[in-house]
Amino acid sequence: MTTFVIRRLLQMIPILLGATMLIFLVIKMAPGDPFSGMIDPRMDPRKIEELRQRYCLNCPLPEQYWSWLKLTLQGDLGTSIRFKTPVHEMILQRLGPTVALGVSAEVLVFAIGIPIGILASTRQNSWLDGLTTIIAFAGISIPAFFFGLLLLKWFALDGLKLFPSSGFMTPGAKLSGAKLYLDVAHHLVLPALALGITGVAGLMRYVRSAMLEVLRQDYVRTARAKGLAEKVVVYRHALRNALIPVVTILGLDLPTLVGGAIITESIFIWPGIGRLLYTSLLERDYPVLMALNLMFAFLTMVGSLLADIGYALVDPRIRYD
Amino acid sequence: MATRPEMERPVRRRAAGTRASDGLGLWALAWRRLRRNHRAMLGLYMLIVLGLSAMFAPQLAPHDRDQINMVMVERPPSAEHWLGTDELGRDVFSRLIWGGRISLTVGLVAVSIYMVIGVFLGSIAGYYGGMVDSVIMRVTDVVMVIPFLPLALTMAAVLKPSIYNTMIIIGVLGWTGLCRLVRGEFLTLRRRDFVEAATAEGASDLRIIFRHILPNAMAPIMVAGTLGVASAILGEAGLSFLGFGVQQPTPSWGNMLSTAISLRVLILQPWLWIPPGLIIFIAILSINLLGDGLRDALDPRLKQ
Numbered sequence: 001m002t003t004f005v006i007r008r009l010l011q012m013i014p015i016l017l018g019a020t021m022l023i024f025l026v027i028k029m030a031p032g033d034p035f036s037g038m039i040d041p042r043m044d045p046r047k048i049e050e051l052r053q054r055y056c057l058n059c060p061l062p063e064q065y066w067s068w069l070k071l072t073l074q075g076d077l078g079t080s081i082r083f084k085t086p087v088h089e090m091i092l093q094r095l096g097p098t099v100a101l102g103v104s105a106e107v108l109v110f111a112i113g114i115p116i117g118i119l120a121s122t123r124q125n126s127w128l129d130g131l132t133t134i135i136a137f138a139g140i141s142i143p144a145f146f147f148g149l150l151l152l153k154w155f156a157l158d159g160l161k162l163f164p165s166s167g168f169m170t171p172g173a174k175l176s177g178a179k180l181y182l183d184v185a186h187h188l189v190l191p192a193l194a195l196g197i198t199g200v201a202g203l204m205r206y207v208r209s210a211m212l213e214v215l216r217q218d219y220v221r222t223a224r225a226k227g228l229a230e231k232v233v234v235y236r237h238a239l240r241n242a243l244i245p246v247v248t249i250l251g252l253d254l255p256t257l258v259g260g261a262i263i264t265e266s267i268f269i270w271p272g273i274g275r276l277l278y279t280s281l282l283e284r285d286y287p288v289l290m291a292l293n294l295m296f297a298f299l300t301m302v303g304s305l306l307a308d309i310g311y312a313l314v315d316p317r318i319r320y321d
Numbered sequence: 322m323a324t325r326p327e328m329e330r331p332v333r334r335r336a337a338g339t340r341a342s343d344g345l346g347l348w349a350l351a352w353r354r355l356r357r358n359h360r361a362m363l364g365l366y367m368l369i370v371l372g373l374s375a376m377f378a379p380q381l382a383p384h385d386r387d388q389i390n391m392v393m394v395e396r397p398p399s400a401e402h403w404l405g406t407d408e409l410g411r412d413v414f415s416r417l418i419w420g421g422r423i424s425l426t427v428g429l430v431a432v433s434i435y436m437v438i439g440v441f442l443g444s445i446a447g448y449y450g451g452m453v454d455s456v457i458m459r460v461t462d463v464v465m466v467i468p469f470l471p472l473a474l475t476m477a478a479v480l481k482p483s484i485y486n487t488m489i490i491i492g493v494l495g496w497t498g499l500c501r502l503v504r505g506e507f508l509t510l511r512r513r514d515f516v517e518a519a520t521a522e523g524a525s526d527l528r529i530i531f532r533h534i535l536p537n538a539m540a541p542i543m544v545a546g547t548l549g550v551a552s553a554i555l556g557e558a559g560l561s562f563l564g565f566g567v568q569q570p571t572p573s574w575g576n577m578l579s580t581a582i583s584l585r586v587l588i589l590q591p592w593l594w595i596p597p598g599l600i601i602f603i604a605i606l607s608i609n610l611l612g613d614g615l616r617d618a619l620d621p622r623l624k625q
Binding site: 262 | 460463464466470471472475476478559562584587588613
């Protein structure tokens with residue numbers, strides 16, 4: 001196991017290097033000199049020259065890449081053109097709300113997707129099964145932003161003002177302790193639903209077909225043959241094995257969550273990473289864009305690594321060596 | 322899928338495909354199975370309607386798409402304007418039909434771009450193996466590891482958003498999954514006897530790849546391509562919704578939906594954003610239904 005993890009970590013290095021190259025090249029396609037915006041033109045010309053030297057703006061492309069990479073590896077993600085603050089500080093500030101949103105969306109996905117998937121599989125070809133198939137197709141096909149807008153209109157704005165329409169917590173309200181958590185949770189419901197809908201639909205179908213597969217196997221027949229209650233057969237014997245591949249979904253969902261977060265956060269004015277990316281796009285704030293893309297690439301890699309490790313942990317049949 | 326029986330495949334495919342099957346080919350058999358699948362046919366019919374309305378948009382649209390009419394601004398649906406008018410007095414129904422033409426075209430072109438890239442790279446990676454394979458697969462890993470939407474948005478912001486850049490960006494970023502799929506098919510197919518026979522006959526590599534192996538890998542490619550159109554349309558809609566895809570005054574379903582960012586439109590003028598949202602949903606749903614049916618029809622082993 002340890003050797004497997006180490007090998008996977010080593011494999012990550014060239015891919016991440018490739019990702020830095022790709023991101024660097026994309027940003028370099030921008031007209032003009034995207035990095036010169038980092039420098040305040042009112043500054044002392046000598047200071048400007050020093051900064052240009054530091055970021056190696058006069059060098060040929062490969063050297064520019066190398067100097068940017070060196071700074072990045074040292075943890076210096078540059079300075080935002082728009083806000084003049086270090087990029088890593090901006091990201092850290094926005095990380096909390098996005099993590100909260102992603103985790104709640106994923107909790108919804110599992111809390112809704114798994115039970116419905118099981119129900120559909122145990123009543124295969126019933127009206128309930130048919131209904132879940134329809135819901136699953138609809139959920140996979142509805143664009144997250146359209147669904148988000150509908151939620152916003154129906155549950156936050158029109159007649160029933162059940163949930164707040166935007167933000168992370170009630171502005172101005174000085175809450176603490178449990179009340180603060182409740183307030184944040186109240187704000188979380190709609191964005192988490194909007195972000196989670198595709199995942200719910202996907203997981204429902206996934207669990208259904210995994211369960212059907214397992215329920216057909218011999219050991220399930222044995223369990224039934226020895227007279228166990230159907231409940232025990234389904235929930236104790238079959239479910240455990242059907243859920244093994246589900247572990248990987250947690251890790252592999254990460255990039256989808258990132259993409260969804262950009263749209264969801266811009267609809268619900270959620271002060272997270274997605275919103276930061278969106279405003280940076282509007283401002284052409286290149287250092288922030290580079291850092292965010294790099295961070296997403298890193299998270300995707302970590303996600304798939306965790307998926308593999310999780311898989312190996314829960315399924316003793318899987319051996320990596 | 323570890324136990325994919327290599328030699329048995331075509332045999333079993335034929336056996337599962339109805340009675341001794343009258344010498345019908347894979348595609349004729351698949352069509353026969355598809356026709357019996359009501360869900361898939363519903364998807365197909367809806368797509369045909371959408372496709373025809375996109376094709377004949379100039380004839381079908383009751384009003385000029387870009388005609389500004391400042392006395393008829395933001396009117397609710399009426400006999401004159403079936404879906405009302407927008408903030409410049411343009412007819413929403415006409416823009417919806419034209420928007421379909423744009424959105425479907427962007428989806429199809431983007432998928433064609435990435436089919437070419439993905440099939441080509443996947444074929445040579447799977448066929449040649451070794452160094453060629455590792456280089457191509459590492460490139461695929463790199464493109465795959467950066468999530469689509471942030472990278473696409475960044476590229477659009479850098480390149481200046483436009484309808485052509487939208488197609489190119491989706492095409493250039495979308496090929497990785499298909500490339501892996503085609504490579505996988507080639508890895509199994511290239512060891513088969515008919516490839517050896519072709520080699521023995523002295524066929525060139527290119528001929529073996531494109532004339533002998535590729536046609537045998539067409540079924541999964543078709544399914545992936547069909548479902549790919551759905552994600553390309555979603556990609557366009559997402560980019561345009563955020564303002565980094567198709568630009569005004571050209572209508573696309575995504576950029577029509579983006580008016581709903583304004584709370585006034587969202588609450589008071591649902592005719593501006595519900596129809597484009599619904600039609601994206603219908604288009605994606607139809608493609609998913611068809612794609613799913615196509616998968617069942619082309620590979621009956623997967624059917625439950």
